[in-house]
Amino acid sequence: MTTRNYQIIITLIFIMSLVYGYSKHHRLNDLQAENQEMKAELQGFRKEIETLEFNNAAISKLASQLRAMLTIDSSDDYPGIGPLTAEEKKIMDSQPQRDVIKTQARLEHDLESIVGHLEHEQKFLNGLPTIQPVNEGYLSSDYGFRLSPFTHERQMHDGVDISTAVGTPVFATGGGKVIFVGYQGGYGKTIVIDHGFKLKTVYAHNSKLFVRKGAHVKRGELIATSGNTGRSTGPHLHYEVRRYNQPVDPFRYILN
Numbered sequence: 182m183t184t185r186n187y188q189i190i191i192t193l194i195f196i197m198s199l200v201y202g203y204s205k206h207h208r209l210n211d212l213q214a215e216n217q218e219m220k221a222e223l224q225g226f227r228k229e230i231e232t233l234e235f236n237n238a239a240i241s242k243l244a245s246q247l248r249a250m251l252t253i254d255s256s257d258d259y260p261g262i263g264p265l266t267a268e269e270k271k272i273m274d275s276q277p278q279r280d281v282i283k284t285q286a287r288l289e290h291d292l293e294s295i296v297g298h299l300e301h302e303q304k305f306l307n308g309l310p311t312i313q314p315v316n317e318g319y320l321s322s323d324y325g326f327r328l329s330p331f332t333h334e335r336q337m338h339d340g341v342d343i344s345t346a347v348g349t350p351v352f353a354t355g356g357g358k359v360i361f362v363g364y365q366g367g368y369g370k371t372i373v374i375d376h377g378f379k380l381k382t383v384y385a386h387n388s389k390l391f392v393r394k395g396a397h398v399k400r401g402e403l404i405a406t407s408g409n410t411g412r413s414t415g416p417h418l419h420y421e422v423r424r425y426n427q428p429v430d431p432f433r434y435i436l437n
């Protein structure tokens with residue numbers, strides 16, 4: 182080998198070592214930067230988890246207060262956390278995340294049961310037949326046993342009679358679904374509303390009916406005008422409240 186060749190080889194080795202050293206240095210810098218980024222990211226995650234934990238604790242407190250106020254049974258089973266994706270499993274592997282996710286699942290269940298409970302209460306309250314079915318007239322026959330105006334014998338009267346002029350507006354006494362509209366023997370032109378929770382109201386002897394079967398009505402909605410149809414001794418509204426299909430005293434429900 183010539184001296185010149187040696188020189189070339191030595192120069193090449195020198196250049197290569199420079200390149201190697203430079204790239205190693207560069208890689209080290211890259212790794213350090215990456216490390217820094219990861220640390221910052223981790224710090225960020227920790228902060229986020231802390232915030233989540235803080236928020237969860239606050240919501241948790243509110244949820245248990247609401248449960249206590251609404252007397253919702255706290256022995257409800259909490260649902261398991263459903264099938265997880267690979268990504269979710271990875272996240273679940275870290276303890277703080279696992280705790281946060283568990284707490285959130287429990288809170289979600291808590292809030293759902295509170296909302297469900299409130300909706301149920303609201304539906305019940307909206308349906309209760311709490312107002313008088315007519316605004317004019319006078320009570321001509323009470324609920325309970327009475328002497329029948331037809332047979333003059335002691336007979337059960339399933340509702341109340343309110344004497345009022347033909348054409349007096351008749352209102353739904355609570356929200357519900359109209360389940361009967363039409364002529365029903367001695368009751369004449371009749372409307373029956375199902376208020377849910379095993380409660381129904383009956384409006385009989387009307388002159389005109391304004392709602393269709395299947396319609397949803399609200400409390401105070403005009404459904405008919407009173408009349409004298411069916412077996413009736415004079416213009417009046419016969420009004421019944423039925424619970425479990427058994428007549429009860431409508432005045433147990435009327436609040437106005």
Ligand SMILES: [Zn+2]
Nearest residue numbers: 340341342419
């Ligand atoms: Zn009657």
